[in-house]
Amino acid sequence: MSNKTLDLLDAGQNARVIQVKGKGPSRRRLLEMGMVPGVVLSVTKKAPMGDPVDFKLKGYNLSLRKQEAQMIVVEVTGGVK
């Protein structure tokens, strides 16, 4: 299986969200911003210093620090490495 946490993806890869781990306000915020199980996203870019990482989901750009991205378990669905 190709389940990974979101921080391990490279720019250009696509994935589907399986689960949002963790708890508290940051998890709630992730959910509200559309990081719900089933959502499809792609990695658009990384910041010049490699972190944070910017994702495209639901037609907009959301950037997360790798630390937050680690809370999200995804299934890699394709895209270019």
Add this chain to the structure above:
Amino acid sequence: MAEKIKVAVAGNPNVGKTTIFNALTGARQKVGNWPGVTVEKKEGTKKHKDHILEIVDLPGTYSLTAYSADEVVARDYILEEKPDVVVQVLDSTNLERNLYLTSQLLEMGTNLVLALNMSDRAETRGDDIDIRRLESLLGVSAIKTAANEGRGINALLDSIVNKTESNPPLPHEIGYGGRVEENICALEEILGSDRELSKNYPSRWMAVKLLEGDENALSKLSSSSIEGKVQNFLSDLDHEEYEVEMADKRYEFIGTLLPQVCTTCAEDVSPSDMVDKVITNKYLGIPIFLTLMWGMFELTFAFATPFMELIDMFFGWLAAAVTSNIETVWLASLLGDGIVAGVGSVLLFVPNIFILFFVIALLESSGYMARAAFIMDRLMYTMGLQGKSFIPMLTGFGCSVPAIMATRTLEDEKDRLITMLVTPFMSCGARLPVYILLAGTFFSRQAGSVIFGLYVLGILVAIVSAKLFRTFIAKGQPSPFIMELPPYTRPSLKDSLQHMWNQGYLYLRKVGTIIVGGVVLIWLLAYFPQGADYGSADSLIGSLGKLIEPLVAPLGFDWKIAVALVFGFVAKEIVVGSLGTLYGTGEGEALSSALVADPGFTPAIALGLMVFTLLYVPCIGAVAVIKKETGSWKWMFFQAAYSTAVAWILALVTIGVGNIVL
């Protein structure tokens, strides 16, 4: 008789909410604070047909949970003030996420008008949004707007007025299904038994929030008869599971709604993504960022210089005119040396502040500020801060007061506290006149480098202090970074000017009262007791200087500098005016010559004084804002004591090294 309509404007950040608000109300706005908190509140009125619309701009939020102070303010306003109409501004090119907030506003039972903004962009993209269908599916009114072109504003006003005349909205429900619904029903029943409560808050909304584990909602029950019962009910539930399920259902609801409203709404690679390939590029991102920041300062100062020269000339002329035309000596002195000089030295600075705020507004509304936070986050994170801290700290170069206010964008209390405590080290515009005087006088050729060095020193002190505070005071990790990178937008000149005016006006108001008061106080202390020479050792101010001289003597500062520093607390630029008063020269060339002629005023002392001015206790305005924003005397005194101690030590080092090198 005109009927009043209370209107609240809600919406996600970066959807053009400010533009809509400005277009609705016009330039006459009342800017203040929401009671009890430090979130900015903007209000305005608009007469439309036979109605007077009282319009309040709610803070931009993605949701209405209690995630940040902004959200609590927006939510409480809707709950407590019960506006007649809520206008939600949406980005037509990103309906899906925007409708999440809509779902929450509907759940609260608001009388909702949707402004589908940026409709021009959606149209260019080929999106065809069926707003009639959207209206009937959600039971709301919807208008397409393109606020940057002024399109749809009149229709929006009509729609607001019509909305109040139509029937109250049907409460809109998102079915959550299964056990969630069961629990909502059970909670609603408990809540319904308290009449007072269910009259104030929509029961279903309250039940939903309670299930999500919303503590702010729970606190609203604290004085009610059913609090115990509710807590008992909630204690068995796992809020985390409910959170996912409910967010999921809301997006599912939106997911079924959207295809009916817009069949052509397509996701594609937006132009912003292309632009970002360059702007946030691994190799280009940081150079571009630094270039923009450098450009911002060049623009600010180069642009402001002619205005500053004009203001300087005018007040010089006015002071001379006043002194020579009034016969009563003390009055002439008060007006000329005190008030006119004071107002002049303060206003001298207004061009800088206005231009800086204008540029910051341009960067913010263009979408670049978010990229700056994105690019800088890694670096800020290593200092124990986060990308968003960058914006207030940048604003700190203009003025600490709005900069400290700008920390409101930080959701996390610790991040916010640390940012507030270190922001005053960013060399604000008010310190610049001191550098210009001293560096210009003593380091004429290298003045530019000296001033640049002071800015760098301020940044370094801020970094080290942030690190210290994160280790010893606000322990722990910086808060999560979950931030939208909004699409790039052509910034609106009008909105930026409005922002500049609002912020500049706040600064001016502060200047008008506190700073001029400070200068007059200096004049009084310098003029009295009667018979003493103006500003001499015999005057009150001289006695005060002598009193505190021992404290700064190790630095080589004499009583005149001591006095100037004390009054620099009123506002740092007063150090200049105060030195002018104390040397009996006023400002400008005469003061420079007097300083050079003073054997106690060496270049090393000048450098030390600049370092001290940069770092010691920020001005009274900034200190007052720290008190207000932290809500604590403790942090205010801590910041004052810490910064003065740092200033003393680093000035000592500077002067020590300066004595050897210079």
